[in-house]
Amino acid sequence: MKITEIEIFALHFPLYEPFVVSYCSYDYMPSIIVKMTTDTGHIGYGEAVSDEHVTGESLESTFAVLQHTLAPKLIGESPRNMERIHELMDSLILGVPSAKAALDIACYDVVGKSLGVPVYDLIGGRYHDEFPITHVLSIASPEKMSTEALEKVSEGYRSLKMKVGTNVMEDVKRIEAVRAKVGEDIAIRVDVNQGWKNSANTLQALKKLEHCSLDWLEQPVVANDIDAMVEIKSKSSIPIMIDEGMCGVPQMREIIAKRAADKVNIKLMKCGGIYPATKLANMAEMAGIECQVGSMVESSIGSAAGFHVSFSKKIITSVELTGPLKFSKDIGNLHYDVPFIRLTEKPGLGIDIDETVLKELTIYSEKVIG
Incomplete structure (x- = not known):
């Protein structure tokens, strides 16, 4: 062929x-x-x-x-x-x-x-049966974010990912408002997207967030400051995830050597696709670092590809691939059983265009x- x-x-x-x-x-x-x-x-x-x-x-x-x-x-x-x-x-x-x-x-x-055969059969076969889907909250006022969070919980979501990364104190208010609104039983993950810049700002925020029972904090500092991630991880009781700071093998090697993160966010768009993503997952597994597969807000095509990687690897314990749920029009038919995703056994990516x-x-x- x-x-x-x-x-x-x-x-x-x-x-x-x-x-x-x-x-x-x-x-x-x-x-x-x-x-x-x-x-x-x-x-x-x-x-x-x-x-x-x-x-x-x-x-x-x-x-x-x-x-x-x-x-x-x-x-x-x-x-x-x-x-x-x-x-x-x-x-x-x-x-x-x-x-x-x-x-x-x-x-x-x-x-x-x-x-x-499905793509997951090409990269190790199926390990997971399903993944819970996390609803992603865009940056907004504390009131708007907490109201949307409660609406999604009422729809069945059990985990939320908050986008923050503006003024530290304003972000703390956003996080506290969402936690107060949804209660203690809902998982909250916080993604700063590099917005807190450095370890000093991040540690200031973490001190104020200890009571919020966060699942993890993601990429608080600029992407290339691995040493800042090392410092934050060593002083934080909240698990730390790296995203923009880990694009491929060189960064993963440094993260492992320096013990710079508790979790890594693998994105196919950062590393070059399915094949490189499986290599990164294998490296993380050898180092005992849990993985998430995330997205750049992709359609059914890119999202399905990420799910096939996720379903095939034991070390991948969470996913954030909700692009199709945000689109008012998509070219594919990737199906979500909200708040879960369960892949079919259709060949290839398993979607129709x-x-x-x-x-x-x-x-x-x-x-x-x-």
């Missing part, structure tokens, strides 16, 4: 409401979809959701890299040869992990379909052939 054609689509996914994190507010989610066709007639889909603040990629740069650099070189390659494909992509260009993730995911989807919606949401596209 050989890759004969790769079509690239730039899209804007509409959101029910703006998605607000410490460094940006999104009125829609930009995404790149790739459609990979092989000489056997099988078709696979992949996705790249870039983030200038995390991977240094934009929608436009990702599209250009796929169109001119990566996709042309994959024509004629077998999508089964993942080690070879990643070595080839890495030899062509440094970094650009979301662009590489799109092609990686499409390869897994098309290979799974050709063999008639609505070509009509894909065409409707596409801003521009390009076809690469041999």
